Amino acid sequence: MPYMDGFVAAVPNDKKADYIAHAEKFGQVFKRHGALRMIDSWGDDVPDGEVTSFPMAVQKKDDETVVFAWVLWPDKETRDAGMKAVFEDPDMQPDVSPMPFDGKRLIYGGFEVIVDQ
Numbered sequence: 001m002p003y004m005d006g007f008v009a010a011v012p013n014d015k016k017a018d019y020i021a022h023a024e025k026f027g028q029v030f031k032r033h034g035a036l037r038m039i040d041s042w043g044d045d046v047p048d049g050e051v052t053s054f055p056m057a058v059q060k061k062d063d064e065t066v067v068f069a070w071v072l073w074p075d076k077e078t079r080d081a082g083m084k085a086v087f088e089d090p091d092m093q094p095d096v097s098p099m100p101f102d103g104k105r106l107i108y109g110g111f112e113v114i115v116d117q
Contacts, residue, residue, distance in 0.1 A: 002036075002113040003076040005083070007069040010060040011101040016042065018100035019067065029091050030071050034082035040069040058105045067101075079110065 011019045020040075027038035043066035048055050054066045073079035086092055099106075 001075060002116065003073045003079045004111045004113055005071045005073070005079065006109055006111060007067075007071075008054055008058055008107045009067050009069075009101050009103075010055070010058040010064040010105055011042075011067050012061075012064050014063070015100040016065070022100050023069065025091065029086055029089050030082070033085040033089065034078045035071045035073055037072040038069065039072075040067060042067055057107055064101075076110075076112065 019042075023038075023040040027035075027040075030038050043054070046054050046066045054060075054068070058066060060066055073082060
């Protein structure tokens with residue numbers, strides 16, 4: 001059964017090009033370690049909420065945009081081995097490829113795919 005990792009972050013608007021370059025590089029690393037696909041999305045219609053919302057969850061500032069990304073893996077076993085390898089990969093080290101956003105406000109998690117149509 002496929003497995004997915006999801007990510008939500010707030011990226012400064014003036015760092016959009018940096019984020020795209022960062023995501024393209026990371027996508028190659030994830031695929032090198034077994035991921036089937038990586039998709040990054042720049043927020044376009046992401047409303048503020050009164051109780052919960054993506055902007056609230058990542059403490060989005062006025063000059064930032066919410067991004068939503070996910071990585072698709074063939075199964076959890078491949079994901080577990082792949083994620084370990086990704087974070088050990090020399091191309092993923094902060095001094096080589098620093099994140100163009102505040103990583104402390106990044107939300108992420110792994111999800112078992114239960115419906116895929």
